[in-house]
Amino acid sequence: MADGLVYCGGMFIKITTSGGRRYVQLVESYRDESGRVKKRTVATLGRADQAGSQLESVIRGLQRLRSDTPPEAGAVATVADVRFESSRALGDVWALTELWDELGFGELRRVFGRTRSRIDVEALVRLMVLNRLCDPTSKLGVLRWLQTVALPRFAPKEVTHQHLLRAMDALVEHQDCVQAALAGLLRPLIDQDLSVVFYDMTTIGVEGQTELAGDLRQFGLSKDGGMRRQFMLGVVQTAEGLPLTHRVWEGNTAEAPTLSTVVQEVLALYPVKRVVLVADRGLLSLDNLEWLRGQRVGGTEQPLEFILAVPGRRYAEFSEILEPIHAQRCAAATREVLGETRWQDLRLVWAHDPRRALEQTAARRQHIGELTQEAQQRAGKLDAQEGGTAFRGRRLSDSGAKAWLYRAVSEAHLGSIIKVDLQSDLFTYVIDDKALARAELGDGKLLLVTNVPELSALEVLRRYKSLADIERGFKILKSEIEIAPVFHRLPDRIRAHALICFIALVLYRVMRMRLKDAGSKLSPERALEQLRRIQYHQVHLGGERRDGTSSLSDADHAILQGLKLPKPAIDDQLALL
Structure with missing residues (x-):
């Protein structure tokens, strides 16, 4: 009577009991002339309690039969023929690739289709963007990182440092088209009826002492303190933290004159019906105010609305307004007070924190x-x-x-x-x-100038305080994405580096929005760190290759579910470079 069966193709191992002892038999399953399934014993391999060494000999013999290359005379195949390749990180690059495709960023391939280069620019740009989020490093470091990951849907068979630089050059060559394509992909995520957009600037430190024509690397006052060689980066984002556009200027550029350029670009790229611009203290000037008050949205008569903070250095200009307010409302206050008055036909919202x-x-x-x-x-x-x-x-x-x-x-x-x-x-x-x-x-006071009619003073203050989120975006650029320090010298390479980091910030923010909506407390950085534990494995058994991935933990499933992404799978376009 059979105690157990272990199947292997048309043959199987059968354990039978006879006379109180258990025997191991190799049995074949076949069909007779009438089509009925029958079984016949091919060989008895011995008693189960004594079959260890005999079975090892049988296994070695079968391995010799299946090997494509006959063993040398006297050679014996053993379990040592099993060969494991180094495991590679898959989960983080898989999630980001899925997100890239889901958001439609693969459409950039159409933009780069017009380039004269024979390289796959879209794939190489995607590679550099993923690197900023997974393991930010130099362009040479990208090549080392490539040896540790398994890239889904990656066609190039070879990547060199020159390939990356040429992709960056193509990125800048088509920068306007790339920004327009990104805007088209982001429009579905934006409220078309009312968009509150935030604009701010930061400074990005650079290295190198050479001087070039049109050099972006100029000495200026750093936002982190002190004088250094740098370039200026301006970013516009929505109230939800979604980046819309960015600009790069020389490192000694004053902030206020940049406002008109960025606003015009936002209005051209995003056909929203109404825009409320929120900007920080360094961007308020009389010229900016006059220019902003003359702007219209989308070719309509709808005025561009704004909330701008008054720089502290200009508070003396408001002393006649502030003196009676301070005496009546602020001098004896024990907690924050809020109010508003008029200034140059605009609302002047003020807040005082004692x-x-x-x-x-x-x-x-x-x-x-x-x-x-x-x-x-x-x-x-x-x-x-x-x-x-x-x-x-x-x-x-x-x-x-x-x-x-x-x-x-x-x-x-x-x-x-x-x-x-x-x-x-x-x-x-x-x-x-x-x-x-x-x-x-002026101590403890915040002054905001606005032309938004229906928002209360408290709502105006809240809108402005939301600007702190764009400052967190700059912190992400400088920490997780590590935009600085920049070692590129050429102005166009610096612009390409900034654009790659900007696209990485878009992916980061979309991840954050989805995780937040799912109730997850993980940051995108921590989520990617967890997913990185999902590894791709490759093993060679008797001349045949087997591929697989690490088992997914409950935490992995939760993150992928929160990001609305499928679990990793192995396909023919999984690149090991």
């Missing part, structure tokens, strides 16, 4: 105290020197003391309060009490 005001006032007075104390010590030393007292070290001069204090108050942005008399022969300075009072009047 806690923040105390902190700013105390910090300024402390800094003034430290500077004036040091100034008094230097003035005393100058007087003592005049009286004949000798000091160790270099002799102090009035011009040197004036230069030190002027530089110190300028760096502290206290030049309007501590005024150094540069015309005097002696070291002289004064504290302007009225300027100090005007500065303290």
Whole structure:
């Protein structure tokens, strides 16, 4: 009587019991002339409790029969013929490739179809975008990263550093078409009736000392502090955090003049019926205000609406407005207060945070105290020197003391309060009490200029505070996507690098939106890190190749479900480069 069967094609292993002992038999299944299924014993392999060594010999013999290359004389095939290839990350690049195709970014292939290059530009751009999200590195580093991943639906059989550079050149050559194609793909995700868009700029540090014609790498004041060589990056995004467009400028470009260029581009790319532009302090100027008030949306009579923050350096211009407001509403306030008034036929929404005001006032007075104390010590030393007292070290001069204090108050942005008399022969300075009072009047306050008619002051404030999300976008560009430091020298290569990082930010934000809608607390970075554990495996058994993937965990399933993406599968276009 049979105790168990193990099938293998038309033959199977049968374990039978006879006389209280168990035997292993090789049995063949066949059909007789009438078509009935029958079985016949091909060989008895021995007792089950003694068949270990005999079965190993049979297995080796079968392996010799199946091998394409006959073994050398005397050679014996063993389980050592099983060969495993290095595993490669699949889950993260799979998810991003699926998202790329689902959003329609494969349409970029049509844009690059007009290029003279024979390389697959779309595939190489996709490769560089995925690298920014999975393991951001230099273009040379991309080639090393390629050796650790299995890329789905990737046609090129070879990728070199020159291929990547040529793809970047083609990307810039067709930049306007690429941006128009991206806008077409993103339009379904945007509210066509009312779009609140946010615009801000940041600085991106670059390396290198060479000077080129039309160089974007200029020295300017970094948003991270200090002077450095850099370029400027402006990004427009929706209230939901979806990037719409971007621009690159020289590193010493003033922010305010860039506003008109970016707004015109948004209005041209996205035919929405109504736009509310929200921008930060550095973008408010009288020229910008006049220009914005004259803009219309989509060729209609609908005006372009805006919410702009007033720069702190311009608060003195609003002192006549702020003084009565401060006396009546803010001076005795113990918690944040909010209100609005009129300025140049526009709404001026103001907010006052008493806690923040105390902190700013105390910090300024402390800094003034430290500077004036040091100034008094230097003035005393100058007087003592005049009286004949000798000091160790270099002799102090009035011009040197004036230069030190002027530089110190300028760096502290206290030049309007501590005024150094540069015309005097002696070291002289004064504290302007009225300027100090005007500065303290603005402490803890936020001023917003807007022409949006129906939003309450609170809603205007909330819209502006949502601008902080675009600042988080810049942090993502600088951390997860690692846009900086930039080592490219050529202006077009820098523009291509910025565009690749911008597309990566689009994918990142779409992932974040989907994870958030699914109730997941994971960031896209953490989600990709989890999916990276899904590995592609390849094993060679007796001359035949077998492919497979790691088993998916519950966490993997949850992430893919939240992203609305299918689980990884192996196809003929899985590239191992």
